[in-house]
Amino acid sequence: MGKSLFSFLWRWLIPNRCVFCSRMIPEKETLCPACSKQEKSYLLTACPKCGRSFSLCTCHASPQGPDLILYPFSYRKAPISAALKRFKKFGYGTYARFFSLHMARLTRYYPQCEEAEVICAIPVHASAFREKDFNHAEILAVHLACLLKKEYRPLLIKTRKTAPQKALTAAQRRKNLHNCFSVNGPVPSVVLLVDDITTTGSTLNEAVRTLKKNGAEKVYCITAASAI
Ligand SMILES: [Zn+2]
Numbered sequence: 001m002g003k004s005l006f007s008f009l010w011r012w013l014i015p016n017r018c019v020f021c022s023r024m025i026p027e028k029e030t031l032c033p034a035c036s037k038q039e040k041s042y043l044l045t046a047c048p049k050c051g052r053s054f055s056l057c058t059c060h061a062s063p064q065g066p067d068l069i070l071y072p073f074s075y076r077k078a079p080i081s082a083a084l085k086r087f088k089k090f091g092y093g094t095y096a097r098f099f100s101l102h103m104a105r106l107t108r109y110y111p112q113c114e115e116a117e118v119i120c121a122i123p124v125h126a127s128a129f130r131e132k133d134f135n136h137a138e139i140l141a142v143h144l145a146c147l148l149k150k151e152y153r154p155l156l157i158k159t160r161k162t163a164p165q166k167a168l169t170a171a172q173r174r175k176n177l178h179n180c181f182s183v184n185g186p187v188p189s190v191v192l193l194v195d196d197i198t199t200t201g202s203t204l205n206e207a208v209r210t211l212k213k214n215g216a217e218k219v220y221c222i223t224a225a226s227a228i
Pocket residue numbers: 018019020021022023031032033034035036
């Protein structure tokens with residue numbers, strides 16, 4: 001079946017649904033009217049751990065790490081974590097539109113993001129891509145690039161499979177991820193790196209380390225939500 005026929009059928013079979021409650025909504029919307037009223041209460045304007053503005057937060061700081069980590073939502077809020085889990089599983093476009101819009105809005109408060117020449121995403125291993133046929137972080141990055149009128153480029157590749165991070169300690173996470181990324185061509189000096197969730201920051205740290213080792217001077221990171 002051709003891709004366009006498939007996506008037509010997909011849209012017909014799976015109508016546009018509210019990102020939080022899955023009620024059917026008009027095509028251009030991302031939330032139903034009831035959920036729209038809740039939206040603001042899930043938004044973050046500062047780091048929930050230290051209370052500082054994102055540009056002053058050092059919760060994830062490491063010498064070769066990100067120069068900034070931004071995230072519009074808290075993963076601790078049930079509708080947000082449930083929505084991100086569905087997005088990760090199915091890659092729904094409505095979810096990408098919803099999260100990338102809030103990510104784009106947040107970058108406007110951090111003018112350094114303007115300097116980014118390219119937007120890239122945390123990659124998945126080729127075997128994971130074959131399984132799902134999409135990388136949800138890449139879908140977010142492509143939407144964000146479109147909103148910020150920047151170029152999306154897949155700067156990173158994942159060169160080996162890694163164990164799931166969930167059950168690991170911070171030190172084990174670092175070891176698990178060590179040298180799991182490589183670059184896919186020249187790296188510009190300022191990059192905006194996208195992922196879905198910031199947990200301990202170890203994935204972002206490793207990706208930023210790889211980008212900086214290969215020529216990036218500043219790497220600003222943005223995720224849809226933070227689990228801290
Ligand atoms: Zn709803």
